[in-house]
Amino acid sequence: MGSTSARIAVDAMGGDYAPDTIVAGALKAVNELPAKILLVGDPQQVEAALERHGSSSALDIVPASDIIGMHEEALSAVKRKPQSSIGVATELVKRGEADALVSAGHSGATMAASLLRLGRLPGIERPAIGGIFPTMVPGKQVLVLDVGANVDTRPRYLEQFATLGAIYSQYVLGIGNPKVGLLNIGEEAKKGNDLTIRTYELLENNPQIPFVGNAEGRDVLSGDFDVVVCDGFVGNVLLKFAEAVGNTVLQIFQQELSQVDSRVDMELLKPTLSRIRQRIDYVEHGGGLLLGVNGVCVISHGSSQAASIQSAIRLANEAVEREILKKLHDRYRGDNELTEDAV
Amino acid sequence: MGSTSARIAVDAMGGDYAPDTIVAGALKAVNELPAKILLVGDPQQVEAALERHGSSSALDIVPASDIIGMHEEALSAVKRKPQSSIGVATELVKRGEADALVSAGHSGATMAASLLRLGRLPGIERPAIGGIFPTMVPGKQVLVLDVGANVDTRPRYLEQFATLGAIYSQYVLGIGNPKVGLLNIGEEAKKGNDLTIRTYELLENNPQIPFVGNAEGRDVLSGDFDVVVCDGFVGNVLLKFAEAVGNTVLQIFQQELSQVDSRVDMELLKPTLSRIRQRIDYVEHGGGLLLGVNGVCVISHGSSQAASIQSAIRLANEAVEREILKKLHDRYRGDNELTEDAV
Numbered sequence: 149m150g151s152t153s154a155r156i157a158v159d160a161m162g163g164d165y166a167p168d169t170i171v172a173g174a175l176k177a178v179n180e181l182p183a184k185i186l187l188v189g190d191p192q193q194v195e196a197a198l199e200r201h202g203s204s205s206a207l208d209i210v211p212a213s214d215i216i217g218m219h220e221e222a223l224s225a226v227k228r229k230p231q232s233s234i235g236v237a238t239e240l241v242k243r244g245e246a247d248a249l250v251s252a253g254h255s256g257a258t259m260a261a262s263l264l265r266l267g268r269l270p271g272i273e274r275p276a277i278g279g280i281f282p283t284m285v286p287g288k289q290v291l292v293l294d295v296g297a298n299v300d301t302r303p304r305y306l307e308q309f310a311t312l313g314a315i316y317s318q319y320v321l322g323i324g325n326p327k328v329g330l331l332n333i334g335e336e337a338k339k340g341n342d343l344t345i346r347t348y349e350l351l352e353n354n355p356q357i358p359f360v361g362n363a364e365g366r367d368v369l370s371g372d373f374d375v376v377v378c379d380g381f382v383g384n385v386l387l388k389f390a391e392a393v394g395n396t397v398l399q400i401f402q403q404e405l406s407q408v409d410s411r412v413d414m415e416l417l418k419p420t421l422s423r424i425r426q427r428i429d430y431v432e433h434g435g436g437l438l439l440g441v442n443g444v445c446v447i448s449h450g451s452s453q454a455a456s457i458q459s460a461i462r463l464a465n466e467a468v469e470r471e472i473l474k475k476l477h478d479r480y481r482g483d484n485e486l487t488e489d490a491v
Numbered sequence: 492m493g494s495t496s497a498r499i500a501v502d503a504m505g506g507d508y509a510p511d512t513i514v515a516g517a518l519k520a521v522n523e524l525p526a527k528i529l530l531v532g533d534p535q536q537v538e539a540a541l542e543r544h545g546s547s548s549a550l551d552i553v554p555a556s557d558i559i560g561m562h563e564e565a566l567s568a569v570k571r572k573p574q575s576s577i578g579v580a581t582e583l584v585k586r587g588e589a590d591a592l593v594s595a596g597h598s599g600a601t602m603a604a605s606l607l608r609l610g611r612l613p614g615i616e617r618p619a620i621g622g623i624f625p626t627m628v629p630g631k632q633v634l635v636l637d638v639g640a641n642v643d644t645r646p647r648y649l650e651q652f653a654t655l656g657a658i659y660s661q662y663v664l665g666i667g668n669p670k671v672g673l674l675n676i677g678e679e680a681k682k683g684n685d686l687t688i689r690t691y692e693l694l695e696n697n698p699q700i701p702f703v704g705n706a707e708g709r710d711v712l713s714g715d716f717d718v719v720v721c722d723g724f725v726g727n728v729l730l731k732f733a734e735a736v737g738n739t740v741l742q743i744f745q746q747e748l749s750q751v752d753s754r755v756d757m758e759l760l761k762p763t764l765s766r767i768r769q770r771i772d773y774v775e776h777g778g779g780l781l782l783g784v785n786g787v788c789v790i791s792h793g794s795s796q797a798a799s800i801q802s803a804i805r806l807a808n809e810a811v812e813r814e815i816l817k818k819l820h821d822r823y824r825g826d827n828e829l830t831e832d833a834v
Binding site for chain 1 (some may be wrong): 509625626627631639642643657658674676683684685707708709710711712714721722723724725727730731732733734735736738739741742743746747748751752754755756759760762763766767770771821
């Protein structure tokens with residue numbers, strides 16, 4: 149990127165609370181980042197949302213007259229509605245008018261639009277959605293992929309995910325020597341289902357992948373792994389389960405704290421409780437990266453709040469700033485080696 | 492069972508902290524339950540543990556001269572070591588000298604021994620391990636199966652798991668009209684991988700199964716489902732992940748509370764914190780039921796503490812008291828209907 153700031157196309161109409169939370173999140177993002185944001189959607193609705201939430205010279209509106217609903221069939225909707233907010237946002241990236249795309253709308257449609265318009269990276273047969281989970285080591289994250297782009301995956305796709313994840317972890321998340329694990333139900337090479345047993349062999353024999361072994365369910369959040377690869381079915385179940393557990397725990401918290409001894413001064417507890425909430429709350433960490441397409445694309449939750457949109461935009465901005473696409477292209481041309489510390 | 496108390500064979504040598512935690516857990520169990528417990532293992536070691544932890548007339552020792560290690564190949568170890576603690580405990584159930592079996596040892600070996608000696612229930616091709624998870628509704632649990640007995644499952648196996656789970660939920664967990672869900676990555680019938688799409692059809696068309704639809708990762712703990720069926724790979728990842736999340740949250744808790752404002756009187760907070768811990772701590776809920784074999788068999792974690800062993804024994808006792816095996820046999824003879832409230 150050099151010295152110019154990233155231009156990020158944000159689907160202003162996608163998500164359960166669009167355009168309000170999207171616009172509010174974009175405003176938060178431009179306050180902390182040097183990025184330019186293109187809000188793609190119905191100009192009237194986006195302007196009305198801007199009036200409610202504030203404005204910034206770093207925000208522009210790009211009109212899109214259509215919307216893809218959450219229950220439409222992804223591929224046909226993308227083809228039928230070129231003027232949808234997702235379609236227009238992707239087109240901006242394709243034409244080089246934006247460097248990245250963020251959408252909290254129909255994730256299947258975002259993926260289909262990206263595949264159709266941006267294409268795949270060389271060497272990648274299927275793109276994967278990477279989810280970033282907090283670990284029990286403060287400040288340390290783990291990239292889990294795939295969290296929902298593919299089901300009934302093949303071993304060589306998982307091998308490709310491992311490569312994508314390792315490069316992403318190194319160049320965007322800043323991990324010097326990323327450790328890649330394979331999500332499995334035991335530690336040993338021969339444990340697992342047909343997919344994982346065959347994938348283990350591929351990963352073990354690929355010198356380009358810093359594979360350290362199987363990661364069991366209990367290891368995902370341990371901080372021992374930087375990247376965990378899995379079939380999109382398992383990853384999606386895990387992602388949604390993790391979010392729900394976070395919420396469940398926060399509810400238990402609230403229920404029990406509402407009955408706390410009346411002599412406890414809750415004011416004094418507030419900073420501690422808010423730190424605990426922040427560390428547990430998975431919503432803050434929302435936003436998955438669509439890895440393997442020839443463009444930077446961040447898929448946010450449909451239920452995203454402004455803070456999630458802000459963090460999704462932050463993620464997109466980092467991927468652009470750190471030239472992840474160039475790194476991925478170089479890698480497939482053999483120009484860089486994963487173990488060199490480029491961060 | 493009528494008026495006689497359940498006789499439960501407990502593998503005293505299985506588990507990371509055996510025989511101490513096993514013996515301690517058995518002692519706790521006989522203090523709260525009318526059950527008789529047969530501690531199966533090396534008499535000298537079990538007696539030494541009893542000397543450390545106490546004694547009870549409801550405990551007997553049954554000698555077993557061998558142990559199956561955690562890293563042995565399950566089936567061959569079971570065949571090679573008929574005098575292992577798992578082997579002897581299973582044999583007691585086969586001969587009618589015990590009504591149930593509890594082991595925190597090698598779960599594959601426990602399963603293999605149960606299959607070899609006790610056989611399968613009619614109509615069941617594969618047994619499943621059922622894991623019981625707490626939900627966000629206080630006091631409500633959800634039975635997830637399979638959590639690890641099978642991988643690369645077929646649709647009709649999942650259908651059989653659904654039947655087993657529903658009967659178990661109704662007769663042992665006391666749910667009047669159990670709601671059965673299929674773990675999946677979307678709500679719609681056509682969502683998912685090949686396995687879940689085909690299983691959905693079977694479940695929907697089986698009038699004996701109270702199937703209410705797909706359960707996404709976020710729904711597992713919602714309390715909306717009483718039984719959730721899934722392939723053993725996914726279930727095992729989920730179970731181990733859930734346990735780790737519980738531990739992670741408790742660690743975050745401890746870290747943050749150690750830095751709380753010194754003016755807060757921690758003594759007053761203690762009852763609240765211990766209630767929160769109890770609700771979050773998955774360890775308390777440890778113990779999976781091996782469903783589908785012709786006998787009552789509870790598989791506990793290798794890392795089980797005394798409280799987990801106690802709760803595993805409690806589970807076995809309830810399954811015996813409520814005559815789960817008779818209910819399962821009746822069901823497959825068509826003598827009972829799932830919707831009658833038998834509890």
